[in-house]
Each structure stands twice: as C-alpha cells, then as structure tokens.
Amino acid sequence: MNHARSPASLKFRMLAILIGMACTATYADDYGDVNQLLRAGKLPEAMSRADQYLATQPKDPQMRFMKGVIQRDSGKTTEAIATFTHLTEDYPELPEPYNNLAVLYASQSQFDKARAALEMAIRTNPSYSTAHENLGDIYAKLASQAYNKALQLDTSNAVVPIKLALIREIFGSANVKGSRPTPTTQQSVTAAAPAVKPPIVVVAPLAPPVAAPPKPVASSLAAPVVSAPASPPAPPVASKAPVEKATSPTTDVASSIHEKEVETAVGKWASAWSARDVKSYLAAYGKDFDPPGSVSRKTWEEERTQRIVSKASISVKVDKLVVNVVGNHAVAKFRQSYKAGGLAISSHKTLDFSKINDHWQIVKETVVN
C-alpha cells in the first residue's frame, strides 16, 4: 500500500474502497454470524466462530472487539479486559475498546481505572456520546465515593460496581463492516474504519446538497475514526450538513407549518423523557430509527428504559431549537440540558425526523460537539 502516501488520493481512495468492499463482501458474513450467535446467547458457538476467524486474521480489530464482548458476556472479565487492552494498544485511536474497558473496570468497582479509560475514549473522539454518558456516571460515582470518605460515612455502598453502557461492535453502525487491518498502522486504521458505506462516499461529492440525504449511515455516534488521509470534499462526518443548507432559499408557508410540527414533536419527546414516560418516549422513535452503538432496537429500548426508570427524576430542556424541513425529512438541532440525580449534562443534539403516516418520527439521534 505504498499509495497511502501518494497525493493522488482520489485514485487511492477508490482503490481503498474497492479493497474495502471486497473485504466487506468477504468478511461481512463472519461478523454477522458471530453477532447473531452472540445475540442469541450462543456464546461458545460465537466464540469458536470468532476464534476461527481470528486464526486467519489475528489482527482484525472488529472481530477482536467482538471476541472481547463475547468474553465479557461469558463472565470472563479478566480475558475481556486483556482483549480490550490489547486493542487499545494496537489501535489507540479507537474509542470503543476504551469504553468497554471502562465498563469492565466499573463492574469491578475500579472506578479510577474506568475514569482513565473513558477519558482516553473521549480524547480519542470528543463526540463519543456513550463514553461521555458513562464518564458522567463514573464522575458521579467517584464524587460520591470521595464525599463518603471525606465525611467518613459508611462506604460499603461505594464499592458496589456500576453498570455502564457497553459497546457491542466497533464503528457504531451495525451495517459497517470493518476490514482486515493492513500492515501499516496508519493504513490499517483507514481501511478498518470506513464509517460510511463505501458507495456513499463515492457518490457524496457528486450529489447536489439539496438531494434528500441518504439515510446517513455514518450515524455512528462513534463518529468516523479517521477520515481518509488527504481526502477530497465531503468527509463522511458531513452527513448532516446538506440538509441544513437546503431550506433557506425556499421558506414557504408549508415548510413553516412543518417546522412547527417538528418543534412540537421535539417538545413532546423532551417532555415524555422528563416525565419518565417511557412508552411515549420510545414512541417518538420511528420504526426506521437506527439505534446507536449497533444494538438491536429491542436492546436499545431495554437500555433506554433502564436508564430512564432508574432515575428518580429527569429534566430535559430544549434550547435554541432550529428546525430544517426538506420534504418528508426534517433535522432538528438544539441544545439539550439534561438533569437527573446529581448529573447535569448539557449537549448539542441533532434529531433527524421522517414524516411517516402523517407523524414526525425520530429516525436518528446524534450528539454533536
């Protein structure tokens, strides 16, 4: 891959993509199979499938990552820690292994280590929301531990492990297949991290900005790890941008009505969340909603439910809401102030809506820097 350093990057990228596609075609099934076995709870089978694969592709980060998840699910915490630790050593730029290391450490009540790992995850990728949320939990835990020590209160509760959100696959979207790492590290990362489906990358620069954006596959909250070196316009991260530009020239009555509708939908979503009304909250998400972190809709709903009902009270406030509507698609950007228990998080959020059966429903949720 000497091309890597060549300035003729477009050519190179095409090549990389082709290779990527080839890899995808070859390895997609393996990831899918392991994932399926994992979800079905067939851990030994999943493990032997993963090991089989790793026997020929020992460096493959995605499969190693999945192996770590299998080990963790099998209760082999020490092995899982080793797996994720090695991944952080080999791929220090990936946030996911750090996140999962933190999950494991937190489960062992090693909150300082969990904190360090999460801070690494965030340093690696500042917009990585799972790690942010986990880190918030860890800060809160460490703070309460410190307070208990300060006031010499009974600290028996301080050693209770806490459950953080585990990432089940690298690169966010379930659709994204990692590819085999290539010999050079720099290169391997590029190849290993096509955060966007290859075809879209090729098409993106050619498409007019107004075109209804293809459902941004780069939804990965674990945003693209690396944008291709010396890349031409439209890096994958820009997936939200086109929609925004679309509106301004043609603001008409219809669209302002739509905007109102979307604003209302955002308000309902926030108040259902604040009211801890899980049913209405989940109902705000359409069937096409792509859960972050490559989990199934069911798992995602369970996690959300758990996160919401476990809080004594929640307050979600929406500020500086800006809505852009294009046809049946809308993007709502706003500042979200979330408060629950001791936790107060302020973040920029983007909700992508689609109008389905005359209802605006969330199809994508992104935390932006």
Place this chain on the structure above:
Amino acid sequence: MVYGTCPHRAAQRIAFVLLLVLHTPSFANKRHNIHAVKPHSDLQAASEDRSAEASLLEVYASIAKGQSRAALEKADKIVQQHPNFQLAQLVYGDLLAARIRPLSTLGDVPTDIAKVGAETLGELREESQKRVSAAKDRPRPGLVPSQFLKISQKTRYAIAVDTSRSRLYLFENRAGGLTLVSDYYISVGKAGVSKSTQGDQRTPLGVYYVTSNLDPKSLKDFYGSGALPINYPNMLDTKRGKTGGGIWLHGTPPNQFSRPPLATDGCLVMANPDLRHIIQTIEVGNTPVVIAPQLQWVDPGKIKQESLPFEETLQAWANAKLEGNMDRLLSFYAPDFNAYGKTRDQWAVNLKAELSKVQGHGIEIKDKSFLRWTDSTDTMVVTFGEVVVGKRTGWTKRQYWNRQGGQWKIFFEGLL
C-alpha cells in the same frame, strides 16, 4: 464536548465558591509568600513528605486560576497518597462533581449525604478555612512571637501555637536569632482553649516545655506517630489552682490524616508526618512550647530592649546571691512563693545552705532564657545555668517570676 462544555465556567464557579467560603480573594497571587521563608522549603525537602497541605493549597490555586483539570489531577494525587485526608477527599469530590454539575459551595455534597454528614462537613470547611488563612496571612519574615523574650543559644528549637489560627510554628534558634522554619495545621480541644479543670476538653494556654517523647509503639493507634507530653499544669497553672494533666502533642489515628480545628480532649494534634518531623527535630526538655490564643509577632530587636529591665533584675538577684546578702536576696522572693510546697521561709533555709557552699567562690549565671506570658498577670519563666566559679558543672534552674506593683518577684524556683 458534552460535559466538559464549560470546564472553565465550572472552574470559575468553584473558584468563586471557594473564594467565597475561604475569603481569599488574592490567594493565588500570594502563594509565593508561603515560600518566602527559605529555610522552610529546605527543611521540607529534607524531611519525609509533609507536603499534603502544600499540595492541597496548589489545588486551590489551580481552581482559582480556572484550571479545573489540573486541579482535579492534583487532588487525585493527594487522595491516592493520603486516602484518609478528608478535606482533600472533599475537594476531590467537588472537582469530580464539577464536571457534571455546577457547584454552589465547598463540599457541595448531595443533600442526602449532607444531612448525615452535616457536622463533619462543617468541620472540614472550618479546617479548610484555617489552612487557607494560615497560608494567606503569613507572619512577616524576621518577626517572632512576643513571648520569646530571650532564648538561650543552648535551646535549639522553639514552638509557638496560635490557637485562633489552628497553627503551630516551629523555630530554629540560629546565630542570628529565632527563625521560623516551618508551620503546621493543628487541632485543639473540643471546647476550645484556656484549660482550667480536669476533663474540660480545653487546651491550656501558657508557656510550656516538652517533657518527654513517648515511644509510639507503647501508644494506641489513636495517637498516631507519637506523643510529646508538655508540662501542664506548669507552676503558674498550679498557683492558679488549675487541674488536669496529660496534655500531649500527638498524631492522628489511622483513619484521619488530620482532625477538625476543635477536636481533642485538650491535647494538641497534628498530622502524623508533621509530628514525626517535630519529634525528629526538637530536643526533649529544652524546647519551649508557647500556646497562645493569638500570637503577637514582634521585632526581635524591640523585645531585646524590653527584656533589658528584667535582665537587670535577674542580675541584681544574682549579685545578692554572690555577695551572700541574705536579706537582699530574700527580697526577690514573693510572699506567696511556693516551690513544691515549700514556703518563702522554708525556702530561705535552702538558700542559706546554698550560700554557705558557694561562699567566696562566686557564681556565674549563663544560658539565660526568658519566656514572658502576659494575661491577667505578667509572668516570666526563666531558665538558666548556675555554675560556681571554678567548677566545671552546675545546675540548670528554672524560676517563675511575676510582676507585682512594678516589681518582679520570684514565686517558684527549682532545679531541672
């Protein structure tokens, strides 16, 4: 960033809070003053880690500068090294909490914890305030507490405690005079100071000496790294009918790096590393310990002037002894003189015997120390060596004088 959104704002908020609580508007700028006295840091470097407080103050300084991340890292280090340093844990907790929510006070603990730990929380805030204000208002270099009227060159160290500041100051007696070398946070009695009766949980005020050094192995964990008893009740206390005893300078139990400002049954308590340093440094029996409600820091040159009249009185006493003039000698002794139960008349017998022994030889008074204690009365605790001329050794004597109607009179005299 999601949480970090406002590390600066968060830091400013804490800084504001700390400043509010601690009243240290220009604290960060005054940091360097802490090291203004050079020997301080030399000694610190030479000894085992005694820098927990200095590190905590650095955390505060970082907060004041808005460097919340640096503050968190420093606090993290302190609590790792001293997990039992409650105040550091409190600040560490605040710094962690500040990353997820705004703070409104030092020790902004959740309400449920605040309820259970209200008392401790108040004490930790007090401790913080004491430590910060001690660092902020440093005694001016070169000044010494007014009690140290004259310290013999044979006395190498001296201690002064300012109970209002929860602070102990250690002085080295150098050729150039007393020099402040280090100072430490210290806890006193639960009920405060001015001990008068046994069990009153107060720390005595006065001029004392370290009388012994107890082997930490013989002590309960509660006393930490050791204990230095002092001679409470001293002769003035006894004269005043004060009771109680067992006043020690000691360390802290394993679960507490330091104790609240008002915490003890009357003892003086300091952090174990601090006490260890004191024990290694001072000389038992020859280290004065002044415990004052508020130290007055004065120019040593000025007190030298002030001590001259007393020095003359003492010389007159010595001359009377030298001349063997019993009447004049006795005139220096107060009517209520009491030396371990001996009255002035009974003591006169002792003095006569003493005079007959030294007759014709002359005596020399040397290595004089005067410690002055002024409250409702004016007392001078005098220690000196008395050698009969021509002999190689003599006695170390201690006298307690008080001023009655402008005249200094001895109300106690004894050998050490």
